Amino acid sequence: MWAMVVKEFRQVRRDRRTLAMMILMPVVLLVVFGYAASFDVSHVDVAVMGPAAESMSTQVPDRLVVDRIDPAGGRDEAVDLLRRGKVVAVVVTGGDSPTILVDGSELFAARAVVQAATLLQREMPGLTIEVLFNPTLDTSTVLVPGLGGLILLFVGTVITSLGVVRERQAGTLEQLAVMPLRPRDVFVGKVAPYFGVAAVDLIIVLLIGTLLFDVPFNGSVFTLALGSVLFLFVTLGVGVVISSVSENQGQAIQLALMTLLPQVLLSGLIFPLSSMGPGVRWIGYLLPLTYFNQVARGVMVRGAPFDSLLVPLGLLAVLGALAFTLSVARFRGFLGAGEAHRGGGA
């Protein structure tokens, strides 16, 4: 038995990446969880519209931070503002009594608004509360679009991360290096099948979500498709980069999971970004799932117009370009030696 224990210790000591993960991950997870794991929304941005907007803005509870006041705006403008995700709630004045419109796609913020507005109704009995896009504040309505992203992330990063490692372990990477293939040909060839599989996965998840869980699809299929393609590009690129820096399939899986976990916790999929401590919130803004979640939730639940999602779409494109460039650079590293010598002296 002792011999076995010694052998295992020697093997673990030499697998430094696993050792680092075993020691560092619990610490990182605890810190991240500590700062990120919060469903409490302390402040919610709201707008006040209509003829009595100015006076109403002084009466809203402290928890609701008035972000904009528009005396000329009405219900249509308020709904548009919510659809675009500019604020979580809009108090519309005018008529007999004010109405507070709430964006139900921001689940925890919406619940906070409803709670605050219910208290306000004691002082302002005429105030009506109307939750849009997700009237029953259903959790699955908000989660399913993001879960589609999580599945894309799994297929894109975890499965793809095995691709290059498999070539290396089979000794076929060298064959690719002496073939007349450009680094970008190898990248595109590597990711194309996973791209197809992930696209089919996404369609299945969204169909199940809409048919089984009654998740609405209020927006443009084109916008969601574009967001999905850009997001897939990032996840596949990250998968290829992980694969290219891993010596074996175990290492690749470890690294892929290390990129997966922060995205689940910090992308706003489960915990609202606004509830997170500033020390970890910025990490969320570096993660592609954050932006896919914004696009998918915006399109499906709110029916957000294309131009209101330009920022997350643009950031996905930037992250995609970065992942593609890194992947191709890594392939150039593998295949480059062959290129350098092709055709003559060294």
Place this chain on the structure above:
Amino acid sequence: MDRWGLESVTVRIGGTTALDGVSIAVGVGEVGVVVGGDGAGKTTAARAIAGLVIPSAGSVRRPEGKRVGYQSSGSGVWPDLTVSENLSFVGAAFRIGSADLARRTDQLLAATELGSARDRLGANLSGGMRRKLGVAMALLARPLLLILDEPTTGVDPVSRFELWRLVSQTAADGTAVVMTTTYLDEAERATTILALDAGRTLVVGTPEQVKASLPGRVYSFDHDVHATHQWRRGASWRVWSAGDPPPGGRPVASDLSDVLIAAAMAVDDEEAQ
């Protein structure tokens, strides 16, 4: 006539010198064989010629563009593709037309006797069959330079003979061939032999030049004489002496095996001095 290969090439991997000023040149119709024991630098030499490692000194000469066929020491076969699919992928990568690819595939499968295994996965082939497929893949695009890294290791004697016939025919058809091997009988068939030991050149030249390069002579004994430079050969003992003949020894006509063992001893002596 173009001659491909290495010219005074040094390759360092990490802190180790894997090749130290090694040269070999192979022309059209010739077969160059790199021989040596484990860790001698055979694979590094093959990889350097293929352009897979960048030498820290010296130069590599290879044909322009895609006219190089390479089989890695691991066979280079994709285990989750069938025999036909492996060849078809290589054909597509080298942009071989479909009619030519079909013709060439049939020809190579017949030459390697893999015709009946067309639809078998690479992972399900025997070690020898996998190596033969690797050679067929390297030959598919009719390369000007063919580099084979231990293509006959683990291959049965009959298949080895067939592989050599294929390699000889390929050379005769106008290809320069460089292959590595641990089998010295294969080196006897080469046009040029490069013998390596711990990354250094023991000897390089034609088989005749290699045999003639040995200083001194090799003697045979039927018992252990506890000489400094002795080794077992079958039931007898061989002793190499650069100077006076050892008493009682019977001089023998050295073959390649004797010469290379003695050459390694000579290099060790030089280093010790």
